[in-house]
Amino acid sequence: MKILLTGGAGYIGTHTAVALVEAGHDPVIVDDLSNSSEEAVRRVRELTGRQVPFHELDLRQQDALTAILREEGIEAVIHLAGLKAVGESVAQPLRYYGTNLESTLSLLEAMRASGVERIVFSSTATVYGAHATPPFRESDQAGVDVSHPYGKTKFMIEQILADAAAADPALQATVLRYFNPIGAHPSGRIGEDPAQIPNNLAPFVLQVAVGKLPLVRVFGNDYDTPDGTGLRDYLHVMDLAEGHVAALDRLEPGSRVYNLGSGTATSVLELIESFRRASGQPIPYEVVARRPGDDPATFADASLAAQELGWSAKRSIDEACADSWRWQSQNPRGYAS
Ligand SMILES: NC(=O)c1ccc[n+]([C@@H]2O[C@H](COP(=O)([O-])OP(=O)(O)OC[C@H]3O[C@@H](n4cnc5c(N)ncnc54)[C@H](O)[C@@H]3O)[C@@H](O)[C@H]2O)c1
Numbered sequence: 416m417k418i419l420l421t422g423g424a425g426y427i428g429t430h431t432a433v434a435l436v437e438a439g440h441d442p443v444i445v446d447d448l449s450n451s452s453e454e455a456v457r458r459v460r461e462l463t464g465r466q467v468p469f470h471e472l473d474l475r476q477q478d479a480l481t482a483i484l485r486e487e488g489i490e491a492v493i494h495l496a497g498l499k500a501v502g503e504s505v506a507q508p509l510r511y512y513g514t515n516l517e518s519t520l521s522l523l524e525a526m527r528a529s530g531v532e533r534i535v536f537s538s539t540a541t542v543y544g545a546h547a548t549p550p551f552r553e554s555d556q557a558g559v560d561v562s563h564p565y566g567k568t569k570f571m572i573e574q575i576l577a578d579a580a581a582a583d584p585a586l587q588a589t590v591l592r593y594f595n596p597i598g599a600h601p602s603g604r605i606g607e608d609p610a611q612i613p614n615n616l617a618p619f620v621l622q623v624a625v626g627k628l629p630l631v632r633v634f635g636n637d638y639d640t641p642d643g644t645g646l647r648d649y650l651h652v653m654d655l656a657e658g659h660v661a662a663l664d665r666l667e668p669g670s671r672v673y674n675l676g677s678g679t680a681t682s683v684l685e686l687i688e689s690f691r692r693a694s695g696q697p698i699p700y701e702v703v704a705r706r707p708g709d710d711p712a713t714f715a716d717a718s719l720a721a722q723e724l725g726w727s728a729k730r731s732i733d734e735a736c737a738d739s740w741r742w743q744s745q746n747p748r749g750y751a752s
C-alpha cells in the first residue's frame with residue numbers, strides 16, 4: 416500500500432519507514448522538520464535503496480495536505496507527527512493542544528476530502544494515568560487522571576478517532592499505545608537525534624556513556640520495586656516500527672486500541688547495566704530524589720496485539736542497547752555528524 420507517514424523524519428518515523436519498505440509498502444513522508452532534519456530522510460533513502468517521497472509540510476496546511484494525499488495516491492495513513500515532551504507541554508499547553516489536535520483534525524479532514532479511510536495513530540501508555548496498576552490492559556479505564564497536556568492531547572485524539580469511526584462506518588482506525596521505545600536500526604545509520612540534555616533515560620545514559628554528560632541521575636531508589644528504582648517496559652524501536660506494519664495489515668472498519676510493549680519490566684539500574692555492557696564504558700550514576708509525577712512501574716499486557724495483530728516484541732534490551740551504542744558512536748552529533 417501507499418502509506419502517508421506523518422512525522423516520518425522523526426525517531427520512530429524513520430524506523431517505521433524502513434519497516435514499511437521491508438514489508439513491501441511504499442511510504443510517503445510528510446514532516447515539518449520542527450524536531451528532525453532532512454538528513455534523516457536521506458538516510459532512510461540510503462537504507463531502503465528507494466527514493467522515498469518527502470514533503471516538508473506542517474499538517475495544519477490542510478489544502479496542501481489534501482493535494483498530497485490525492486497526488487500520491489495514498490491508501491492509508493500512519494500518523495506520528497506531533498510534539499512529545501511532557502515537561503514542555505506543562506509549560507506551553509496551548510502550543511501542545513494547538514499542534515497535536517489541530518494537526519490531527521486537519522489530517523482527518525484531508526483524508527475525508529480525498530477518500531482515504533485507513534489510519535494508524537501513535538498514542539502512549541501515559542493515557543492509562545496514575546491510578547492504573549500494571550500490567551496495563553487495553554480494557555483498563557484510560558484518560559481519567561493523565562497529569563500533563565501532552566498525554567491529554569493523545570487521549571483526546573484517541574476519542575476523536577473513536578467518534579469519527581462511529582460516525583463513518585467506512586473509517587478504519589487503530590490506536591497504538593507505545594510503551595518506552597529505545598534502540599536504533601542495527602545499521603547505525605538512523606536513530607534518535609541526541610538532544611543537548613535529554614529528558615528520557617536511554618538517551619541520557621548514552622550521553623553519559625559517550626562522555627558528554629558526567630553521570631546519570633537515578634530518580635529515586637525507594638520505590639516498591641525489586642531494586643527500588645522505577646520499572647518501565649522498554650522495547651526496541653524496530654519492534655515498535657514493525658508493530659505499525661502489523662496494525663496496518665489488519666485494519667478493519669471501526670476503531671481499535673492496542674498496547675505496543677514487550678510486556679516485561681526493566682529497572683533503571685538494569686538499563687544502565689545493559690548500556691554499560693553494550694558500550695564497554697563506565698556509566699557513573701548517583702541516586703537523587705524521585706522525579707515528580709513518575710509512576711513506580713509501567714508495563715504492558717501485550718497479549719492483545721499478539722492475538723489480534725500477530726505482533727510481539729522480539730528483540731532484547733541488550734540488543735537495543737548495542738544498536739543505540741552503534742548509532743551513538745558512529746554519529747556522535749546525530750544527523751549533524
Ligand atoms: N519516543 C517516545 O518515547 C514516544 C512514546 C509514546 C508515544 N510517542 C509518540 O510517537 C510519535 C513519534 O515520536 P518520536 O519519538 O518519533 O518523535 P519525533 O519528535 O522524533 O518525531 C515527530 C515528528 O513530527 C514532526 N512534526 C511535529 N509537528 C508537526 C506538524 N505539525 N506537522 C508535520 N510534522 C510535525 C517533527 O518534526 C518530528 O519529525 C509522537 O506522536 C509521539 O508523541 C513517542
Ligand SMILES: O=c1ccn([C@@H]2O[C@H](COP(=O)(O)OP(=O)(O)O[C@H]3O[C@H](CO)[C@H](O)[C@H](O)[C@H]3O)[C@@H](O)[C@H]2O)c(=O)[nH]1
Nearest residue numbers: 539540541594614615616617619632633634645647683709
Ligand atoms: O535521567 C533520568 C531519566 C529517567 N529516569 C527514570 O527512568 C525511567 C524512565 O523514564 P523516561 O523519562 O525515559 O520515560 P517515562 O516512562 O517516564 O516517559 C516516557 O514514556 C511514557 C510512556 O509510558 C510517555 O510516552 C512519555 O512521554 C515518555 O517520556 C523512570 O523510572 C524515570 O524515573 C531516571 O532515573 N533518570
